[in-house]
């Protein structure tokens with residue numbers, strides 16, 4: 460800590476410029492060996508000028524666990540050695556002056572079992588507004604098995620979802636109905652029917668479609684399920700549409716979800732903005748009712764996008780796997796939304812692997828054991844189209860839902876043609892991959908071959924050939940490791 464004129468010595472400690480001596484209070488323990496049962500948080504801290512990084516790390520440990528700004532007599536009435544979070548390591552962030560990675564361990568007893576709300580009230584609570592820090596970002600967390608096991612995890616999981624849909628060996632295909640707002644129930648249902656009949660597995664409500672004056676929710680659900688049933692009958696395939704049950708109250712959400720189930724829907728949808736407790740409640744409802752639960756990550760970029768402040772999306776992905784959603788929008792790499800390949804890969808691994816090893820180049824700082832919690836299906840959605848199919852499969856793999864909103868509904872020959880273009884492009888690419896071809900290098904040629912016998916695909920390729928969203932600003936990885944971090 461910087462010494463200054465306003466440094467005060469008191470019988471209970473020494474403080475200056477708003478920074479207590481958290482280090483002296485026991486929140487810095489460089490020799491601490493985290494226990495297997497500890498929760499570990501990795502923060503990127505940017506201390507104010509003159510604030511010592513170790514003191515800042517200790518302050519973060521203090522403010523996110525037991526401490527307040529001054530020593531209190533009642534500390535000694537608790538097992539404070541156990542309950543204090545311990546900052547035990549501080550490293551400079553490579554290539555980022557003035558920023559440090561601080562590792563902080565928390566005893567498991569600091570948290571209520573099975574509650575994201577309780578976890579987040581500590582870890583991202585008041586500490587994010589703390590004056591001695593210019594900025595603070597929660598980069599990653601190691602969640603011990605003992606804690607993971609207090610959550611239900613994804614209500615359905617990837618394996619059972621594929622069994623219900625009877626689709627194996629390829630990504631699932633979807634589309635978000637467009638325009639986002641304004642369609643009547645009847646016209647909306649027509650979009651769903653055309654897209655499903657044309658070859659998609661799913662259609663989806665947009666994140667901001669709930670129950671507006673132009674289309675009340677019951678109307679939408681009725682027309683959508685009529686379309687799903689007609690398309691299933693016409694194609695002999697299982698079809699679904701994510702009915703967004705996001706609403707103002709839990710009572711409204713349960714009512715809408717119950718109605719979706721009554722109509723025979725396999726899936727309902729919620730938005731991240733409903734909050735952690737509402738998400739966990741809906742996940743429990745989904746498990747009780749054998750429904751797949753889709754999560755749109757609406758709102759996340761307000762706190763995940765800045766590299767020095769907020770919460771990394773990899774942490775949100777972990778919390779959502781615990782909370783128990785089945786789908787999560789996890790990035791597209793080549794689409795319209797920001798997200799570099801290496802960092803996005805880290806999100807996808809977090810969703811789909813049983814055990815995720817530390818991999819700094821993917822922004823993964825800890826080994827994470829998911830202890831048999833179901834896998835979470837990542838969803839790629841936002842500005843993607845058939846011409847990118849080889850890149851999508853290369854970046855995102857096979858257990859993923861590829862969703863083309865504009866890339867279906869914007870097709871020059873109509874919605875069904877857009878859906879067919881996507882389905883043919885996908886199957887051509889999977890066929891080439893299974894035949895051992897280098898589908899990434901040969902991608903454009905494979906698509907052109909398939910387009911010879913598929914006019915809708917040819918039209919799609921002609922229409923979107925120049926759309927790459929290749930802006931430099933989206934290419935910066937979340938974190939560039941170097942030899943200084945091991």
Ligand SMILES: O=C(O)[C@H](O)COP(=O)(O)O
Pocket residue numbers: 635637665666755788795840841842843862863864865866
């Ligand atoms: O909700 C979404 O994921 C987006 O609105 C997708 O739409 P787009 O495919 O047209 O970008």
Ligand SMILES: [Mg+2]
Pocket residue numbers: 635665666
């Ligand atoms: Mg949308």
